Amino acid sequence: MPERVRAVRTEIAAAAARAGRNVADITLLAVSKAQPASAVRAAAAEGLCDFGESYLNEALEKLNALEALGLTWHFIGRLQANKTRPIAERFQWVHGIDRLHIAQRLSAQRPVHAPPLNVCIQVNLAGEDRKAGVPQAELAGLAAAVGSLPRLRLRGLMCIPPVETEPSHQRAWFARLHELQAALNAQGAGLDTLSMGMSGDFESAILEGSTLVRIGTALFGSRGPAQ
Numbered sequence: 001m002p003e004r005v006r007a008v009r010t011e012i013a014a015a016a017a018r019a020g021r022n023v024a025d026i027t028l029l030a031v032s033k034a035q036p037a038s039a040v041r042a043a044a045a046e047g048l049c050d051f052g053e054s055y056l057n058e059a060l061e062k063l064n065a066l067e068a069l070g071l072t073w074h075f076i077g078r079l080q081a082n083k084t085r086p087i088a089e090r091f092q093w094v095h096g097i098d099r100l101h102i103a104q105r106l107s108a109q110r111p112v113h114a115p116p117l118n119v120c121i122q123v124n125l126a127g128e129d130r131k132a133g134v135p136q137a138e139l140a141g142l143a144a145a146v147g148s149l150p151r152l153r154l155r156g157l158m159c160i161p162p163v164e165t166e167p168s169h170q171r172a173w174f175a176r177l178h179e180l181q182a183a184l185n186a187q188g189a190g191l192d193t194l195s196m197g198m199s200g201d202f203e204s205a206i207l208e209g210s211t212l213v214r215i216g217t218a219l220f221g222s223r224g225p226a227q
């Protein structure tokens with residue numbers, strides 16, 4: 001674990017340097033789905049404080065077990081309308097907003113004493129049927145509606161682009177998400193987050209302006225055949 005964390009941090013720093021960016025502007029989100037609480041504890045001991053989970057029941061077990069650590073939890077999985085309440089109550093971030101209905105539920109269910117829930121809208125850049133995310137043509141409307149919900153804070157955009165091995169192809173998708181964010185900001189959206197880049201493509205994402213990389217296997221190793 002310490003070696004993997006060090007290696008990922010070194011790569012992030014190298015990519016930031018190549019892009020002429022400040023490494024402090026890039027958050028390392030450790031994707032701990034399908035990893036035990038002990039792995040999260042080990043990562044926290046290395047100074048990581050942001051963790052991403054995709055499966056609610058598994059996540060809640062870890063949140064309960066590790067409550068004393070004061071970690072920041074991000075829900076990065078698919079959102080189901082009947083499971084929004086525990087997400088609104090227990091997480092600080094949600095990255096996969098792609099429908100107004102879900103955002104409205106999260107806003108209504110966010111406890112009044114908690115700060116607003118940070119959210120990113122997921123964009124389906126390539127129009128892939130089996131992937132979540134709002135189509136590009138519907139992004140502006142959804143962003144305006146989500147941005148006006150009282151208990152949410154719209155922070156930015158998220159994408160899971162098609163798998164590309166060629167860095168220039170990876171970068172083209174990430175550049176597209178950056179352009180979409182810039183267009184919304186030109187209209188006053190005030191977005192500060194680009195949630196893009198995973199174990200296989202985070203260097204390309206950082207070169208195109210990512211402010212938050214979501215990294216699982218490069219930090220924790222394989223999740224096994226089920227994933």
Ligand SMILES: *Cc1c(COP(=O)(O)O)cnc(C)c1O
Pocket residue numbers: 031033054076077160198199200214215216217218
């Ligand atoms: C699993 C997952 C990741 C991490 O993927 P790795 O390839 O293991 O780094 C990032 N983002 C989302 C949305 C995921 O579901």
